[in-house]
Amino acid sequence: MASTQKIVLDVLKPHQPNGVDFAAALADLSPDYQVRMTVVEVDEKTESVIVVIEGENIEFDPITELIEKMGASVHSVDEVEVHGSKTP
Amino acid sequence: MGLSVILGNGNKQLLSLLYQGRKIARRYLVTNGFDGTLTMLGLMTGFYVSGTTELGVAINACLGAAIALFVSGFSSAYLSETAERKQELRELEQALLVDLEESRYGEASRYLPLLIASVNGFSPLFLSLLILSPIFLAYHGIAWPWSPFLLAIVIALFCIFLLGVFLGRISGMFWLWAGLRTVLIAVSMAAIILLFDIGR
Numbered sequence: 001m002a003s004t005q006k007i008v009l010d011v012l013k014p015h016q017p018n019g020v021d022f023a024a025a026l027a028d029l030s031p032d033y034q035v036r037m038t039v040v041e042v043d044e045k046t047e048s049v050i051v052v053i054e055g056e057n058i059e060f061d062p063i064t065e066l067i068e069k070m071g072a073s074v075h076s077v078d079e080v081e082v083h084g085s086k087t088p
Numbered sequence: 089m090g091l092s093v094i095l096g097n098g099n100k101q102l103l104s105l106l107y108q109g110r111k112i113a114r115r116y117l118v119t120n121g122f123d124g125t126l127t128m129l130g131l132m133t134g135f136y137v138s139g140t141t142e143l144g145v146a147i148n149a150c151l152g153a154a155i156a157l158f159v160s161g162f163s164s165a166y167l168s169e170t171a172e173r174k175q176e177l178r179e180l181e182q183a184l185l186v187d188l189e190e191s192r193y194g195e196a197s198r199y200l201p202l203l204i205a206s207v208n209g210f211s212p213l214f215l216s217l218l219i220l221s222p223i224f225l226a227y228h229g230i231a232w233p234w235s236p237f238l239l240a241i242v243i244a245l246f247c248i249f250l251l252g253v254f255l256g257r258i259s260g261m262f263w264l265w266a267g268l269r270t271v272l273i274a275v276s277m278a279a280i281i282l283l284f285d286i287g288r
Contacts, residue, residue: 014183014184016104045183068191069191070101071191
């Protein structure tokens, strides 16, 4: 079964939680997740961020659920890196 | 170990959102606590100067006032804070173009009014019961060296002093002056009640 090892998301989030807490909450989903977050635009109530998550086997649904729980929304999946397994 | 690890993913955010309401709760604590204490002080002064000896009547009157202050404080804060939180949530939803009811923001907008309403309701109730305690104890046979109404007045003035000290700590004012300032307000109010008594 193919495993997702990198995913880049375009996310619109409120100012709270701040970038550190937002990224930390995502990284806590799995011990091997590495999260990088870049703010690309700041408005009065929101900010657009690019979230890069790297890991051995990234699960997409828990990530989007947590993002929505924190009051943010995934605008688009900008990049995905998936590695196929050799077993059929 | 991060707070988010202890509280679980996203719960730290809920705590943080609720924590943001602390200033509002603090304001309500002082405002309605002051309101409750002055109401009780007014009642006690009135009972004292009128020479009331019927402790049961005084307890019922003060309990009635305390319960009314609790209900009024709780319901008014709950209704106004719910309206404020809903408006804030709606504005954020419009900015994000998503439904936030199930998010931490939605949860906070439901819990925060309850939290603030509890502070607004319980602060006058707790202070009123504290002020009422010497009369309640006297009614149940405890003998005081002074009139229980006079003791209640002293407790009320002490509570008002503490509320002033609390405000002084927030504003960075000298605690004694901050406490005396609120006591001065309470004494002025008691003096007005005494004036009414003289005028009878």
